[in-house]
Each structure stands twice: as C-alpha cells, then as structure tokens.
Amino acid sequence: MWKHYYTVTTTAEALELLAQYRDRARVIAGGTDIIIELERGQRPNLDVLIDITRVSGLDEIQLRGDEIRLGPLVTHNHVVGSDLLVQRALPLAQACWEVGAPQIRNRGTVAGNLITASPANDTIAPLMALGASVILSSLEGERTIPLAQFYTGVRRSVMRPDELLTGITFPALSENERGTFLKLGLRRAQAISVVNAAVVLSFAGDTVAKAAITLGSVAPTIFRAGVAEQALIGKPLTIEGIREAARLAAAATSPIDDVRGTAEYRVEMIRVLVTRVLKALLAKSQAAAFPTEPAMLWGDHQGASASAPEQQIDHTEAEPIVTVINGQPITVPTGQGKTLLRFLREDVGLTGTKEGCAEGECGACTVFLDGAAVMACMVPAPRAHGAAVVTVEGLQADDELHPIQEAFVEAGAVQCGYCTPGFLMAGAKLLEEHPDPTRAQIETSITGNLCRCTGYYKILEAFDAAAKLKRQEVMHEQSS
Incomplete structure (x- = not known):
C-alpha cells in the first residue's frame, strides 16, 4: 500500500520528511482514516507514511495558566480519561466519548479528527465552540490558526503538505462558563453524526454574556449559528429563550440530503438538539450522562506511546519486523507493506484474528498493541516493530x-x-x-x-x- 514507511524519533525528522515528499506523504498517528483510504485506492499518489507514534511527549495534555494544550498524539480515550478535560472542557470529552468504539478511541487522535476535515467529525464542533486554535509546524517555523479559519470546504483546510499539526490550544472553561455537546447518530455507537451540536455559554450572574453554538453535519464546514447566539446574549436563559434560539439555529442552516438523513430531517433535529443542550445548561445537568468509570480497553499504560527506537527507521523490504507476539520474540522478514491484520494472518500464521470488514466496523480483528485494544485492520504492520502484540491465541x-x-x-x-x-x-x-x-x-x-x-x-x-x-x-x- 506504500513504498516507504518511516518510524521517526523526533518531530524534526517528521518535518524533514514532509518537506522532502510533500503531497506524496502523510503522517500516521491514529491512522484510522488514512489506512482505509489506502485500502480503497482513494490515495493513488500517496506512497509515503511517516509514523510519529513513538515520538516522546506528543501525547501530553497540559494546562498552562487558563489555556489547555493537546499534543498531536492525544487520542480520544486520552481526552475521556482526563479529569482536567472532563472538568474544564466537557464538550470535547463528551464528543470524544461518542467517537467510534474503545478500539478506535485508543488509536484515533483528536488532531487527526480535525485534519480529516469532515463536517460530520465529532470533535470539531466542540473545539470551535471552545475557541480553539491549531499550531502548524514546518521547517519554515510555526503558525497558529484559529480553528474557525482552518477549514476551506469539505475535507479541505489551509494546512500545507509540509506541515505537521503539533498542538491544539483553547481556553479552559471558567467557573462562570458552561458547555455541552450532543450527537444524533443512526445507532448508539460506531455511527457518523447525522447532526451534532456544541454550545458554550458565559454568564454574568444569571445573564448570558457570551454564547457559542456550533453545528456539525449541516454544511460543508462546521456551522456557527450566530443569529441564535445573539438571541441569547444579554438575557437570562429561559425556556422561552431556548425555544427561540433553537428555532433560529434551525432556520439558519441549509443541510443536504444524504444516506444518513434528509435535509428536512436535519433541520428539525437541529432544533431538537439545540433545545436539549440549552435545557441541560439551564438545569446545570450537562455532565449527568458522562460515565464516571468508563470501559477504556487501554491497558496498564493507559494508551501511552511506546518508547522510540534509537534512530529513524525506513521499513523497506530489507528491514524485518522485529516484535513480540503473545510473549514470544519474533523476527519476520516480510509484511512491511500490509496492515497488522494481514501481517498476523499471512506472515505470522496466526489466523485467529479475523477479517470481517477491513474498515474498523466489526471488531473481529481486535488485538492488543502495547497493552491497548485496537482494530488490527487499521494499524500498519510496521507499527508492530519493537512493540508487543497479543492475539486471541495468546489469551x-x-x-x-x-x-x-x-x-x-x-x-x-x-x-x-x-x-x-x-x-x-x-x-x-x-x-x-x-x-x-x-x-x-x-x-x-x-x-x-x-x-x-x-x-x-x-x-x-x-x-x-x-x-x-x-x-x-x-x-x-x-x-x-
């Protein structure tokens, strides 16, 4: 599926490779989108993957004053498991909890969700409501882009081929602020949003001082319901005000018909979701449904990145995959261009791991990678180099x-x-x-x-x- 797969040890190495290969290269962090696109032949000109998952420190969640910073390897489960983010960035934690399933949340990163640039992606709306910015790095230096200015269309952004998203920053919610996120999907899990909504309100006493209402899956990019926001500002939050704001939010959008829902249905669901999130903020019950001890399936290391190799590796056919599978060290000279699923079945001979969908939907290929449950069909085989893998045969x-x-x-x-x-x-x-x-x-x-x-x-x-x-x-x- 690729000609070169690099495991880098520093962000500097990643930036040098991006500058060298540009449009031919993509960064692998979670890889939950790019691997599927490669499998389907949707990226014919992409033949270089740059794996940053071993770079130390990129999975950190930091509070700097009143600003939160997420590293590019912060996964959705990292967010769900962070007391800081649950307390001071609840809409983001709620959105991350809605992403996929535990195996997906253990691999998929918030940065990757933003870069994919689909208006149906769950984390974009809450981060935009929170006033987030992204930090883009290249050999030329850094630039900080407000998330509201990052997107130019469906799956398009201002990010250049030679840039790496190295940080996401946003103000932490203060004591006078409340926020929440709600998603409508066609099933309870593993569902793309039909509509999603994030709301953040700032209060001066009982009066709404500032408001942000962002809507996903209703326009080519995340939609900011400015008219509805203005209807709330300067007034106490009341049931009558909530109804009017929800009506205005719905009236301001022009969604499309697609396989997940008609435009008419989406418009009505915008009204319903905005009503529900505002009522939750009124009742101060926005965190009521968030799990206190969620099932993460991420092991003792809690999804922490594995240690980096001593030097950068180009996983060509001449570079064997040296790994530990079910407690046994093993060196395999083949499989560098495959998914971990196909590598285990075809090159290692462990056929207990099944291929049911090859796109992260069915879970038949679940294995443990460095202690965390993942979908093997969405992990590149070279990621197993220097790692520990457990399959069903090892239980x-x-x-x-x-x-x-x-x-x-x-x-x-x-x-x-x-x-x-x-x-x-x-x-x-x-x-x-x-x-x-x-x-x-x-x-x-x-x-x-x-x-x-x-x-x-x-x-x-x-x-x-x-x-x-x-x-x-x-x-x-x-x-x-």
Missing part, C-alpha cells in the same frame, strides 16, 4: 483457558465463531480493567464488536459469568 495461559473463553463455552455464546475472537479480546481487556464490570461497562466494551448471528444475550451472559470466574481466580490467588 490462554499454560493450556488453561482465559475466564472469558471458559464463559463463552459454558454460556453457549459461540455461534458461528467468526466474531468470537474479537469479543474475547474485548472481554479479556475489560476484565483486566474492571474485574467486576457493570452492565454499562460490558456493553461499552463491545460497542466495537458486531455479531452477525445476532444473539447478544448469550454474549452478555458470558461476560457476567467470566467476571465471576475472574473473581474466583483472584480470591484463590489471594488465599494461596
């Missing part, structure tokens, strides 16, 4: 099945079996994080896994049974 220990495997057998949760490896991997990681999971945590953990035979009841039953087995194991270990 059992000393010929004894993992509790989740035992429970699937006993509960009759194995149907055709094709999706089962992905469910097992999600379950094993969930039990590692939450030995006694709630039903909500169980359901969240498998939002990225589809069973085409239906029958999720037995799968949920198996998760409950596995938790009991896991508790028994822990009690046995403690007593012995």
